[in-house]
Amino acid sequence: MTALTAAATGWYVYGVVGGDAAVELARDLRGVAAERVRIVEHGSLGAIVSEVPLDEFGEEALPERLNDRGWLERNARAHEDVLQDFAASTAVVPLRFGTIYRDPTAVTALLTERADAFAASLEHVRGRVELGVKAWTDRGAPAARPRGAAELRATGRSYLEERLHEREAAARAGAKRFEIVQAAHERLLALAVDGVVNRPQPRELTGRAEEMVLNAAYLVPAGDSSLAREVALLDAEGRDAGISFELTGPWPPHNFVDEQVDRP
Amino acid sequence: MSSRDLAAHSQGSAHPAQLADVLERVLDKGIVIAGDIQINLLDIELLTVKLRLLVASADKAREMGIDWWEGDPFLSRRGGDGNGALEQRLRRLESAAGLETEHGDEDGGRT
Numbered sequence: 001m002t003a004l005t006a007a008a009t010g011w012y013v014y015g016v017v018g019g020d021a022a023v024e025l026a027r028d029l030r031g032v033a034a035e036r037v038r039i040v041e042h043g044s045l046g047a048i049v050s051e052v053p054l055d056e057f058g059e060e061a062l063p064e065r066l067n068d069r070g071w072l073e074r075n076a077r078a079h080e081d082v083l084q085d086f087a088a089s090t091a092v093v094p095l096r097f098g099t100i101y102r103d104p105t106a107v108t109a110l111l112t113e114r115a116d117a118f119a120a121s122l123e124h125v126r127g128r129v130e131l132g133v134k135a136w137t138d139r140g141a142p143a144a145r146p147r148g149a150a151e152l153r154a155t156g157r158s159y160l161e162e163r164l165h166e167r168e169a170a171a172r173a174g175a176k177r178f179e180i181v182q183a184a185h186e187r188l189l190a191l192a193v194d195g196v197v198n199r200p201q202p203r204e205l206t207g208r209a210e211e212m213v214l215n216a217a218y219l220v221p222a223g224d225s226s227l228a229r230e231v232a233l234l235d236a237e238g239r240d241a242g243i244s245f246e247l248t249g250p251w252p253p254h255n256f257v258d259e260q261v262d263r264p
Numbered sequence: 265m266s267s268r269d270l271a272a273h274s275q276g277s278a279h280p281a282q283l284a285d286v287l288e289r290v291l292d293k294g295i296v297i298a299g300d301i302q303i304n305l306l307d308i309e310l311l312t313v314k315l316r317l318l319v320a321s322a323d324k325a326r327e328m329g330i331d332w333w334e335g336d337p338f339l340s341r342r343g344g345d346g347n348g349a350l351e352q353r354l355r356r357l358e359s360a361a362g363l364e365t366e367h368g369d370e371d372g373g374r375t
Contacts, residue, residue: 010301015294059301066303073283076290080281094294100301110297121295132285198288205284248285254293 010100011040011107012052014082015252016093016118019046025089031082032075033057040104042111045118048086049107057100080252087252091126093118094254121257128193129222129250133231135181135214136244173241180241181214184234191227192218196255213243217255 012032017025019041026048029037035050055061065071079097086092101107111118189195200212220227228247235245 013297013299054301057301062301062303072287076283076286077281079290080286094289096292096294096296097290098301098303099297099299102300106300114297201284201288205287206282207284248281251289254289257295258293 008054009051010054010057010102011104012050012057013095013099013101013107013110014048014050014079015086015095016111016122017046017048017086017090018122019044025086029082029085030078032078034078037082040107040111042108043115045111045115045122047107047111048082048092049104050082052100057098062098083252087129087250091122092252093121093125093257094252125219125253125256127222128219128253128256130253130255131218131220131227131250132248133184133188133214133216133218133227134212134246134248135184135234135238136208136210136246137177137213138210138242176241177213177243180238180243184238184245185214185216187234188216188218188227188230191230192220194219194256198255210244214245217251219253219256222250 012035014031014037017039019039023039023041023046026037026039031037031050033050033052033056035052037048037050039046040049056065065075076097083092083094101110185195185197195216195218198215198217200215203209203211206212218227231245231247238245
């Protein structure tokens with residue numbers, strides 16, 4: 001039956017789980033395009049999939065859809081939510097958004113071909129969660145200005161000296177912030193199984209006045225709150241330097257599954 | 265431990281999952297597998313450039329005279345026809361806004 005409908009639908013793959021308990025978890029879940037979530041099982045692995053309409057997810061339609069912010073947000077969140085649902089009770093290896101096959105046979109073939117890599121990734125993330133840590137700073141947070149600066153304006157020379165002081169102070173503050181962030185990452189890494197530093201998100205995307213100076217993710221044992229406590233501590237310590245720390249998650253382990261992967 | 269418990273430790277994060285964080289993970293992380301349907305990465309690149317404007321800086325963009333999303337059938341989700349003309353207009357406005365530059369802060373404004 002599925003082979004006959006393959007012309008009109010594709011099989012969207014969210015991620016890979018151990019096959020055992022996964023079928024139960026998929027019950028009643030809805031994913032991208034509000035389609036039912038199910039499991040394609042093969043051996044000890046299961047692929048989390050939804051049958052999706054190709055007039056939305058086909059090669060011609062998808063690029064257009066990706067540029068529709070409403071569509072993208074809805075479906076990116078749906079992708080994430082499905083992974084979250086599984087991650088809450090079992091190990092899951094997230095796939096990137098938009099992995100789509102023409103029929104379930106091809107999904108089975110994927111599980112066959114990459115069985116060892118998926119099994120290794122599942123082992124790596126089992127019983128662990130990803131936490132996000134971001135650090136923020138006020139852009140150009142004014143470095144402490146020398147006292148009595150106003151009086152020094154009397155002469156051109158003192159004016160220049162003042163500017164020079166300010167520039168030096170700003171450079172010192174920048175170096176200090178870098179040190180703080182660097183040290184923070186090392187402290188957090190010491191509490192984690194694994195960690196990765198990503199490119200800071202641009203202000204246009206974060207919508208915040210502060211500048212993001214750290215965008216990191218850490219893999220930690222589920223239920224272990226030591227990293228969360230450390231983030232709170234870092235945040236308190238960083239206040240004087242104008243740096244705040246923020247924790248997000250737990251996330252499915254998006255950042256910690258690509259060791260065995262050959263990126264195209 | 266629930267996400268609520270963890271979020272309680274963090275400062276100023278009212279939303280457990282901000283769109284930027286979700287997109288970063290879902291579009292940029294996770295295992296990359298070439299399925300039968302190919303997503304053109306360039307499409308996503310273009311998209312992130314647009315998002316940089318759309319998500320956060322509507323006011324700033326308006327100051328710069330960019331308001332194309334208000335009439336864009338893709339972005340306003342109304343569908344509709346005349347896409348060719350709108351696409352062209354979109355492209356014109358984007359290049360006028362300097363959106364091809366690498367850093368959003370350096371968007372130089374109109375010519």
